[in-house]
Amino acid sequence: MQIRHSLILTGIAAVGAGAAPSALAETLDLTVTLPRMTVAEYHPPYVAIWLEKEGSPARTLSVWYDVDKPKNAGTKWLRDIRLWWRVSGRSMQFPADGVSGATRGPGTHKVSIPAGKLGNGAYTLVIEASREAGGREAVRVPFTVSGGKGSGKAAGTSELGAVALTVKP
């Protein structure tokens, strides 16, 4: 994961070479809590994280699923991340470089996602979790980017806990 991200960063930086540092891509630091469930059968959820901006197509940032299953079999259940599947997933190919990642268990996860150049304006980060033999929940985090900076937070009630994000140049 981390290696792939840094590769992409390099790529974007190359495109923006020569510009002032503030014109380079932003990074989205995200903290996501996956709640610990007291259930007999627990499987880490499939999670999709994407960015919405009015007038632009949804942009998938990360998808956590069973990437290690043989024959790409983990992709079969991606459509159960239903909102994401409709706005973005069904038009993508998996595995997707810089996007595919392994599932994560309960706890608080910090991820740093290269977000490309985010212009000023209102955005919504959406995170949707869908758990085998469990439920599904999407949390929307509205935030505003101004001069390459922004932040927002929200929280889920069932499949997702607190979600916080910071955008930094």
Place this chain on the structure above:
Amino acid sequence: MKIFRLSLMATAAAATLALPTIASARLWLLPSETMFAGNGDEWVTVDFANSTDLFYFDHPAPQMEPVIFAPDGTQVQAENKGKGRFRATFDIHLTQKGTYKVAAISNAVFGSYTLNGEEKRLPRGTTAETLAQAIPAGATDVKTTVMAGRVETFLTAGEPTNTVFKATGEGLEMVPVTHPNDLIAGEKATFQFLLNGKPAANLPVVAIPGGVRYRGDLKQVDARTDAEGKVTFTWSDAGMYWISVTTAPPRPAPAAEGAPRPEPAPRPPRIDSYAATFEVLGS
């Protein structure tokens, strides 16, 4: 075909036909799911049955063989076919990306004729193709109604596509404005109906969510196609829905207490109907 139909209309137009009443049971196809990842090796199983309440198996299984159209427009074979008392079932191997259509297409002729002073019914299973053989020489007073129907459902692997919606120009057909594998509770969805390739205006359309056994309210939504043959629904809940359109004349209202029973409307020479099962997903 064309000429034949015209002559049927002429003979049947004036007559009130003694035909079996249109069964109140509903014919439906029910896929195990409708959205697939599109990895080229997925399976769906489909039930095909006839029932009054949706979607329960309580009538004898239909005899028709549904056909399956793949996203590239070709027909593919059903696999693992089986038939029980109350349902037919089959699987489809989804190897292509895009939208598949499953369709049960019927074209039956009901009617009667008079031979040697005796009125006889056309045998069950008569079709437009076999009608000429079904009517013996010397028969008079031939009255027929063609009952043409389509029952469909749709499956999408990956992104929805539109190849399978190309209208044939025969009977009642549905052309989506909103793709039937892109339906979400609380959102509007619009469909256009065509009758012989032209907008089917002012026809009654019903939408009924499945699961009626466990609720008191049928939750039937009644709508009517506009001049362009279009109708718009807003889905109240997620679930499987059965949608139906027909050109059949409405049944007469029940008679008031003590009044004579109303005369049934004359049976038209042709009745077209269309029904489909749509999956509406939650937001």
